[in-house]
Amino acid sequence: MPKKEALDSKIYVLDTNILLHEPLAFLSFKENDVVVPMTVLEELDHIKDSKKDVARDARVSIRSMEDLLHDATPEELMKGVSMQGLAAGDNAPTGSLSIFVDLGMPASQQVFTSNENDNRIINCALHLQAKNSPRQVVLVTKDINMRLKAKGAGLGHVEDYRTDQMITDIKYLSKGYHQFEGDFWETVKAVDSRTEGRDTIHTIDRKVLPEAYVNEFLLDDSQHFAGLVESITQDHLEVLDLGYERLMGRKAWGITPKNIGQAMGLHALLDPHIDLVVLTGPAGSGKTLLALAAALEMVVERNMYDKIIVTRSTPEIAESIGFLPGTEEEKMAPWLAAITDSLEVLHKNDENVKGSMSYIMEKANIQFKSVNFMRGRSIQNAIVILDESQNLTASQLKTIITRCGEGTKLICSGNLAQIDSNYLSAVTSGLTYIVEKFKNFSGSATLNLDGVVRSRLAEFAEEQL
Incomplete structure (x- = not known):
């Protein structure tokens, strides 16, 4: 990918609630790259076997990502696997999907030291922001408090998932x-x-x-x-x-x-x-x-x-x-x-x-x-x-x-x-x-x-x- 084109595209870091709300949400970001932290996969794993009403959505999301990533090597998984051809139409994804191993990040790279899942996901987004500057890194979550914490910790771009919203206000x-x-x-x-x-x-x-x-x-x-x-x-x-x-x-x-x-x-x-x-x-x-x-x-x-x-x-x-x-x-x-x-x-x-x-x-x-x-x-x-x-x-x-x-x-x-x-x-x-x-x-x-x-x-x- 040419350097200018890479800078024009963004990196979206997805929270667990996005994939529970819409299991195939990772396909909705067009030419941009999508990162799923390992913590999100852990949370999906806990939910998929529970009796919660979102257990099915967790299983669908895990299977969909596995279909794309099952032949990838560990190096490709971390670098990103292209999503091109997974869907048709003008909004079909052309970016990549990668898994970020955020479980063993050095303490020097962490803003939050407590081991809560939300904090680990925010740390992941902050690390990617520092590593990929000036490319834009966006944390996508439906958790309002998490959006406030991420902003307060220094993350420049935090968004709600709005692809499925027909209207902006009731x-x-x-x-x-x-x-x-x-x-x-x-x-x-x-x-x-x-x-x-x-x-x-x-x-x-x-x-x-x-x-x-x-x-x-x-x-x-x-x-x-x-x-x-x-x-x-x-x-x-x-x-x-x-x-x-x-x-x-x-x-x-x-x-x-x-x-x-x-x-x-x-x-x-x-x-x-x-x-x-x-x-x-x-x-x-x-x-x-x-x-x-x-x-x-x-x-x-x-x-x-x-x-x-x-x-x-x-x-x-x-x-x-x-x-x-x-x-x-x-x-x-x-x-x-x-x-x-x-x-x-x-x-x-x-x-x-x-x-x-x-x-x-x-x-x-x-x-x-x-x-x-x-x-x-x-x-x-x-x-x-x-x-x-x-x-x-x-x-x-x-x-x-x-x-x-x-x-x-x-x-x-x-x-x-x-x-x-x-x-x-x-x-x-x-x-x-x-x-x-x-x-x-x-x-x-x-x-x-x-x-x-x-x-x-x-x-x-x-x-x-």
Whole structure:
């Protein structure tokens, strides 16, 4: 490699959490060289045999690096093995991958003398920075405290791993609707309207809303107009006129929406042409209750689907589900109490609530499944409710979405302010990822429910705490 070209490229030192977050992350640095300290391999080795939910990611990462490095000599391993040809496309890696033996570094080359893993990785990055100057050495870690320690120790460049981030801030996440000030029709200069059966469809200039996506709702402050973007061409938008009052009048399993956000969510949930509905919002906004009411309406009343499969992920589930007594569904019951709570709410006026719940669970064929056992399945003609999906990574969500066969509708709900995973943040959550990835897909809809309707206590807590 010519000297100038080598100086232009960088050396990236990866922390363990990067490879747990994305096992093939070392392939994401294009023409730059990647260094994996021996300490990182040690940590991956400890994690791969554990019962943690990231054990599989550790194994995948180790195997992927072994596939590249298995024929390399010890000298080549330390110098760097080219990653060229491992992937295709514009972002394919052309740099090298090397293993840095940081376990026996002389004390004179160490800034941190304590033997903690984070300190050893920082020492490795500082050593490479001194050795390769003026070439830029970058430590990549998702650990905020480690980034601060590295900066304080004199490392010039420290970064978070952002290759997988669709947005830089959660405030830019699509809400699934657009609010217009005043009257919507005052912003529209020309419109062509037509009637198809009972529906009225307006064709308007795309300049009215150039950033619109299919299945996004349009509202105005006057509470007169409510519409849905049905299709988009280069110059025009086709908008289905829903009517504000008609939208608020939607019903499912005896419940009606309490605000316009719930009304839009219910419309998307009951639409048979939408295969994926993503509901985001704070605790108490009605995500689970709406999803369950719509599912019961479509399975029991309309006979559109055969069954309801309810699943969710919790960080502890992989470790503790085996110690709970009973069948898979009985083991899942404590984790899916939110569903049974919602069923109680939907049947609270019945004479025998427990009897009604048992009857409905059998009639609607409601099945509680662990997300751990979804891999390999093919689910046909069912409604899948995936609760608390903010704790899943993009790859885990992909596994579940690709299980959905013909005639299956998937409902994902989650609160990005309540992420329990140590390896995810609001911008790297799989829920955020699919909201952004699927906004161009005509078979999906996203709704952010921003009003807390559970109780005035819950509403005050959400606003003030």
